[in-house]
Amino acid sequence: EDQVTQSPEALRLQEGESSSLNCSYTVSGLRGLFWYRQDPGKGPEFLFTLYSAGEEKEKERLKATLTKKESFLHITAPKPEDSATYLCAVQAERGSYIPTFGRGTSLIVHP
Amino acid sequence: DAGITQSPRHKVTETGTPVTLRCHQTENHRYMYWYRQDPGHGLRLIHYSYGVKDTDKGEVSDGYSVSRSKTEDFLLTLESATSSQTSVYFCAISEAGLREDTQYFGPGTRLTVL
Numbered sequence: 001e002d003q004v005t006q007s008p009e010a011l012r013l014q015e016g017e018s019s020s021l022n023c024s025y026t027v028s029g030l031r032g033l034f035w036y037r038q039d040p041g042k043g044p045e046f047l048f049t050l051y052s053a054g055e056e057k058e059k060e061r062l063k064a065t066l067t068k069k070e071s072f073l074h075i076t077a078p079k080p081e082d083s084a085t086y087l088c089a090v091q092a093e094r095g096s097y098i099p100t101f102g103r104g105t106s107l108i109v110h111p
Numbered sequence: 112d113a114g115i116t117q118s119p120r121h122k123v124t125e126t127g128t129p130v131t132l133r134c135h136q137t138e139n140h141r142y143m144y145w146y147r148q149d150p151g152h153g154l155r156l157i158h159y160s161y162g163v164k165d166t167d168k169g170e171v172s173d174g175y176s177v178s179r180s181k182t183e184d185f186l187l188t189l190e191s192a193t194s195s196q197t198s199v200y201f202c203a204i205s206e207a208g209l210r211e212d213t214q215y216f217g218p219g220t221r222l223t224v225l
Contacts, residue, residue, distance in 0.1 A: 034213060043201050043216035044154075087154070089214075097142070097205070097212055098169070103153035 002027045004102035006088050012108045013078055021073040021086055021105045029093030033071050035064050036087040038104070044087055078109045114138050115217035117202050123223045130189040132220050134202030136182075142205045143185040144214065145169075145177060147198040154201070160185055192224045 003026040013019055025033065032051050036044035048057045050066040057064050061082060063074045073086055085106045089099040114137030124130050134143060144159040146169075156169030158177040166177050174196060176188045189196055202217040 032212075036216075041219075043218050046213055046215060049213055091212075096167075098144075098156060098159065099214060101154040103151070 002090060002092055002100040004088055004090055004100050006086075006102035006105050008105060009103070010106045010108075012110065013075075015079055015109055015111050016077050018074070018076045018078070020075070021107070023071040023073070023088030023102055024069060025071070025088075025090045027090045027092045027100070030068075031091040031093045031097075032099075033066055034089040034091070034099060035071070035073055036089070038085045038087055047086075075107070078107075080109045080111050083107055083109045115202060115204055115215060117200075117217040117220050119220060120218065121221045123225065124192055125225050126193055127191050130192050130222065130224075132187045132200055132202075132222070134185045134187070134217060136185075136202075136204050138204060138215075139182060140204040140206050140215075141182075142212075143179065144203040144205075145175070145185065145187045146201045146203065147171065147196075148201060148219075149198050157187065157200075192222075194224050196222065197224045198222060 005024045007022045032049050034049050035047040037047055038044045048064040053068045055066050061076050065072045085104045087104045089101040091099045116135045118133045142161055145157040146154045148154050155171045157175050160166045160179040178186045200220045203214040205212050205214045
């Protein structure tokens with residue numbers, strides 16, 4: 001059974017204080033790993049897809065990296081508008097294409 | 112933004128009444144999904160569809176049914192709503208099977224069952 005564990009559950013940062021969110025996964029052959037951002041009262045918004053270990057993708061202050069067991073979402077010099085819940089999901093190589101989601105990390109960035 | 116709309120956006124209903132939520136897409140994606148999101152549980156798949164009239168169950172399908180008569184519409188029905196079905200419901204779409212098979216989500220429907 002595919003599993004995704006995100007840590008920490010909640011993270012409070014000061015504006016400009018860089019940090020990382022973790023997504024550990026167990027899957028029988030990784031097809032893809034997805035990162036989403038979710039603002040309160042809204043649907044998840046797609047950020048990145050990573051397909052193979054060593055791959056990295058960047059968008060503004062966010063950088064996602066992937067190893068064979070986990071993914072990190074690095075947030076450099078965060079701003080209050082980066083406050084949101086960040087979701088990770090994995091998709092297995094075989095079987096259905098339904099991704100398995102983690103429970104998310106709630107990030108609050110204080111000015 | 113992916114062209115996904117959900118209706119209604121908010122609904123309050125009473126226990127035992129039927130409820131239908133609608134998801135409409137303008138992207139012509141083959142796959143459509145219904146999730147519920149609850150504190151402490153994250154996103155849980157209810158049902159999904161891989162084509163017109165082709166549907167399958169997810170991990171929390173009891174008490175829910177779905178229908179897809181057109182590519183663009185996916186309906187979720189609660190035959191007899193219960194308080195445990197109070198939740199936020201999200202529709203998602205994807206072109207599963209291709210390399211770029213990312214799921215894109217709608218804005219959600221907040222359902223309260225009294």
